[in-house]
Amino acid sequence: MSTASPLTIITISLIIASGLRVLMNVSILASPYLWRRNSSLPQSGRSRKLSLISRPCDGVSSQNPGLLHCASAWNQVTDDSVFSLEEVTTSLLLQPSLKEDMSVFCDVQQAAPVAVFKLTQDFNNDQFPNKVNLGVGAYRTDEGKPWVLPVVKKVEKLIVHDDRLNHEYLPILGLTEFRSSSSKIVLGDGSPAIREDRVGGVQCLGGTGALKIGAEFLRRFYNGNNNTKTPVYVSAPTWENHNAVFNSAGFEDICPERSIFVLHACAHNPTGTDPTQEQWKQIAEVMMRRKLFAFFDSAYQGFASGNLDKDAWAVRYFVSMGIEMFCAQSFSKNFGLYNERVGNLTIVARDADNLKRVLSQMEKIVRTTWSNPPSQGARIVAVTLNSPELFSEWKDNVKTMADRVLRMRAQLKAKLQALGTPGTWDHITDQIGMFSFTGLNSKQVEYMVKEKHIYLMASGRINMCGLTSKNIDYVAESIHEAVTKAKRAECIHGVLRIYKWVKKS
Numbered sequence: 001m002s003t004a005s006p007l008t009i010i011t012i013s014l015i016i017a018s019g020l021r022v023l024m025n026v027s028i029l030a031s032p033y034l035w036r037r038n039s040s041l042p043q044s045g046r047s048r049k050l051s052l053i054s055r056p057c058d059g060v061s062s063q064n065p066g067l068l069h070c071a072s073a074w075n076q077v078t079d080d081s082v083f084s085l086e087e088v089t090t091s092l093l094l095q096p097s098l099k100e101d102m103s104v105f106c107d108v109q110q111a112a113p114v115a116v117f118k119l120t121q122d123f124n125n126d127q128f129p130n131k132v133n134l135g136v137g138a139y140r141t142d143e144g145k146p147w148v149l150p151v152v153k154k155v156e157k158l159i160v161h162d163d164r165l166n167h168e169y170l171p172i173l174g175l176t177e178f179r180s181s182s183s184k185i186v187l188g189d190g191s192p193a194i195r196e197d198r199v200g201g202v203q204c205l206g207g208t209g210a211l212k213i214g215a216e217f218l219r220r221f222y223n224g225n226n227n228t229k230t231p232v233y234v235s236a237p238t239w240e241n242h243n244a245v246f247n248s249a250g251f252e253d254i255c256p257e258r259s260i261f262v263l264h265a266c267a268h269n270p271t272g273t274d275p276t277q278e279q280w281k282q283i284a285e286v287m288m289r290r291k292l293f294a295f296f297d298s299a300y301q302g303f304a305s306g307n308l309d310k311d312a313w314a315v316r317y318f319v320s321m322g323i324e325m326f327c328a329q330s331f332s333k334n335f336g337l338y339n340e341r342v343g344n345l346t347i348v349a350r351d352a353d354n355l356k357r358v359l360s361q362m363e364k365i366v367r368t369t370w371s372n373p374p375s376q377g378a379r380i381v382a383v384t385l386n387s388p389e390l391f392s393e394w395k396d397n398v399k400t401m402a403d404r405v406l407r408m409r410a411q412l413k414a415k416l417q418a419l420g421t422p423g424t425w426d427h428i429t430d431q432i433g434m435f436s437f438t439g440l441n442s443k444q445v446e447y448m449v450k451e452k453h454i455y456l457m458a459s460g461r462i463n464m465c466g467l468t469s470k471n472i473d474y475v476a477e478s479i480h481e482a483v484t485k486a487k488r489a490e491c492i493h494g495v496l497r498i499y500k501w502v503k504k505s
């Protein structure tokens with residue numbers, strides 16, 4: 001039997017491949033698709049005509065390219081938005097062509113860097129041996145190192161050796177046992193809302209993901225449909241991403257009716273100043289009376305006081321008053337799972353029927369956002385929360401972190417007082433959580449960064465975990481220098497007492 005030479009085989013393959021390519025191009029254009037402008041894409045300028053997407057249509061076959069005829073059967077599409085094959089090809093030919101040497105991205109504007117990450121980058125580039133990073137919101141040990149919680153290490157090993165686990169997609173709403181145990185730790189074991197089956201959870205990508213999914217839902221379904229006019233109130237100051245998340249969901253602010261309030265469940269970021277229980281009761285009363293929507297952000301449960309129940313007091317009080325709400329939970333800080341992106345959106349509805357409909361819409365939102373959540377972090381949290389021994393070990397780990405922060409607060413205050421640094425420094429120990437709002441003004445912050453190589457946010461916020469027994473003297477002396485050399489902000493104590501509310505801009 002004669003065999004073809006390698007050259008012949010290659011030549012024949014190339015001919016077949018190019019033939020197939022031509023056929024594919026033809027069949028893509030001639031295939032039974034409707035072409036319509038994608039209304040979610042920008043419609044102006046160069047991108048207008050390129051924003052075309054195809055939709056298959058039952059009524060069209062290759063023998064029947066009557067696209068407009070088919071459009072009438074497709075009732076959500078107007079004639080105006082449907083294009084024939086001829087129109088598509090003509091419009092593509094009419095595109096103003098780019099000059100040869102121009103990038104298709106030439107109109108893209110440079111975005112400003114995210115301040116807190118820029119600060120870390122500047123810190124990393126700094127060659128000064130005694131530099132200190134008090135910027136980024138992550139726990140550090142007394143050696144200034146990241147900490148993998150011992151309980152997390154243990155659970156990771158259990159997961160690795162569990163042959164029942166695999167990498168199949170999770171359900172869209174996430175790992176069931178993760179969702180239910182997350183809601184349980186924030187609402188409490190004996191929560192009446194859980195007993196009455198009116199609590200649901202959506203596994204999200206960190207606390208940010210939970211805020212985003214919640215915001216998206218509220219924009220689509222709260223106070224009317226697609227209601228970008230509902231005002232959203234955030235505290236001033238607040239975590240800078242609150243504004244960005246609600247803006248990106250499309251909210252504008254207009255009038256106060258049925259406004260949405262973003263409430264830090266505990267350890268307010270950046271001030272570390274929480275309302276007292278009495279103040280929370282007043283807030284709840286006003287919110288009920290004015291029919292305002294409570295969107296809790298719980299990013300530091302356990303981190304504030306070292307006690308999970310104490311840190312969830314406000315959320316549980318609102319639930320006990322029968323208030324419907326969302327609560328975005330982050331496990332980044334209290335599990336040290338920053339890069340695993342573990343969060344949960346707990347929904348407390350009036351009854352099981354309302355909850356069911358809300359969850360069905362959440363499923364749609366998640367499907368078009370990240371489709372299915374990742375599993376590793378959620379498994380770690382779920383395994384830990386569902387085992388009494390691991391749960392108790394985790395609580396000890398959280399307390400270790402919270403206690404270190406409390407120690408650093410006490411030491412920093414004592415050192416500033418011993419140095420006779422002008423001003424009062426009680427707020428350092430009055431505040432709780434990962435951050436302290438020092439009260440340093442922008443000039444003093446600049447002095448700290450430029451002269452002392454101590455990196456902190458422009459607002460004067462410092463991460464207490466960035467302080468260690470080795471660097472605390474240097475930091476206290478530097479604050480003393482900054483305060484005595486650059487005048488301290490006059491009104492700081494007014495700001496620190498309790499933040500005010502502003503409509504997000």
Ligand SMILES: Cc1ncc(COP(=O)(O)O)c(C=O)c1O
Pocket residue numbers: 137205206207208209239264269297299330331332333338342343
């Ligand atoms: C108040 C607040 N909410 C939400 C988050 C987001 O947490 P995650 O990293 O889990 O998205 C943070 C993180 O810094 C935060 O401080």
